[in-house]
Amino acid sequence: MRLLRFSSVRVLVALLVASFAAAGQAPAPPTPEQLKAYETFRAWISTQADLREASNAVVFKRYAEELVRQGLTEAEAASTVAVVQNLGDRAEIERWNQILTAENPRFNTAPNAFLVEMTKGLRPGRSLDVGMGQGRNTIYLATQGWDSAGFDPAERAVNAAQAEARKLGVHITTTVARATEYEWGNAQWDLIVLTYVGAREYATNVRSALRSGGMVVLEGFHRDATKNAAIGGAVVFDTNELLQLFPGFRVVRYEDTDGVADFGRNRTRVVRLAAIKP
Numbered sequence: 304m305r306l307l308r309f310s311s312v313r314v315l316v317a318l319l320v321a322s323f324a325a326a327g328q329a330p331a332p333p334t335p336e337q338l339k340a341y342e343t344f345r346a347w348i349s350t351q352a353d354l355r356e357a358s359n360a361v362v363f364k365r366y367a368e369e370l371v372r373q374g375l376t377e378a379e380a381a382s383t384v385a386v387v388q389n390l391g392d393r394a395e396i397e398r399w400n401q402i403l404t405a406e407n408p409r410f411n412t413a414p415n416a417f418l419v420e421m422t423k424g425l426r427p428g429r430s431l432d433v434g435m436g437q438g439r440n441t442i443y444l445a446t447q448g449w450d451s452a453g454f455d456p457a458e459r460a461v462n463a464a465q466a467e468a469r470k471l472g473v474h475i476t477t478t479v480a481r482a483t484e485y486e487w488g489n490a491q492w493d494l495i496v497l498t499y500v501g502a503r504e505y506a507t508n509v510r511s512a513l514r515s516g517g518m519v520v521l522e523g524f525h526r527d528a529t530k531n532a533a534i535g536g537a538v539v540f541d542t543n544e545l546l547q548l549f550p551g552f553r554v555v556r557y558e559d560t561d562g563v564a565d566f567g568r569n570r571t572r573v574v575r576l577a578a579i580k581p
Contacts, residue, residue, distance in 0.1 A: 337386055341394040344387045349533040363388065396456045403437045403460035411565040414443035415498045418520050421555065421577040422447065428493030431512070433482065434500030438464025438475065445473040449494065452476040454485045487512040497521040499566050501537035506548045513580040518555070521545060525559060525572035532567060545576040552578035 344366060348354065354362050363384050370380035402410070418440055427448035432441040435453025437460045445451040445468065455461050458479045468475045478485060487508045494517060495509050502509075502521050509519050523538045523545075546557055558575040 337390055338394060338397070340383055340386045341390050342398070345395075346533055349535055352536070396458075399436070399455075399457040400459040403457055404463050408437075409566075409568065411568065412437070412439055414440050415496075415520075415522060415565055417522050417558075417575045417577070418496055418498065419443070421518070421520050422494065425494070425518070428514075428517075429491060430494040430496065431487075431492045432496045433505060434497075435464060435477065436460050438467060438477075440496050440498060441475050441477070442468050442471065442473060444494070444496075445475050446471065450476075452478075454478040454480045454482075456481045482508070490514045493517045495519045497523075499523055499538050499564075502540070502545065502548055504537065510549065510580065515580055518577060518579050519549060519552070521576045522565070523574055524564065525574050528564070528571040528573070531571070532569070540574050545574055548576075549578050549580075552580055554578050 347366065347369065348362065351362075351365070354365065366387075367377075367380040367384050370383055371377055375383065402408075422444070427444075428450065430441075430444045430449040430451050432438075432444070432451070432453035435441045435455045436457065438453065441451050441453035441464060451474075453461075453464070453475065454477065456479060461477050461479050464475065465477055482505060489511050491514065492512050493514055495513055497505060497509070497519065499522065502523065513519065523540050524534050526539055526541050528534055529539055542559065543557075546554065555577040556575070557577075558573075560573065560575075561570060562573045563570050564573055
């Protein structure tokens, strides 16, 4: 999950051309120069609200124009855009591998407080942590008796989660996969967790995958939070938007409040939802 999370495929990763992946080759790790070019593009696209639904061609044309405006020649701009295109989504995954396994993490490594509160007293069942990262929520649920599973494309983070679970003597089921690759199943989860990973793109999967009586727990940023920080569009929500994502669900709690976000660790405006499938 998270600022500019991998799940913001429509905003970021889906804008990249996965050249090596498309060719069926294993890509080499990005060089520092490539990662820098990607990070620069990433910071720029996060501020371009009007490009969220634009095609790749439109996005990269606009970016090339922006680079020229900043002083690059047309040839230099074209070369930079080509680097970003050719990186594919591996750069995004590598970025989160680094963030999620950092020696001094800049995110809350404890389980999400809203998740902890909303699951108190619930009878443990099967839980799915979407974009599990280094497993803070996946492991917590396992310690509470849940048959806890999670997935994330950041393989080093997932490996770290398994190592921590073994150290604690609990079992978690993990998969290294993107959301589009993961088999969510039909009516097989009692709890689905979406903390700082998005929700719009997963709403259909959640509705199908939850059992009747199952709960979805979600936390992300309110749009106001973007006034002071660049935040990926997938984890940013408008006022009351979460209430519209799961029509027919019974809302257990909806919060729109100031709080300390799990990612960034700044006091800002966050939104939270816990809702049960009928």
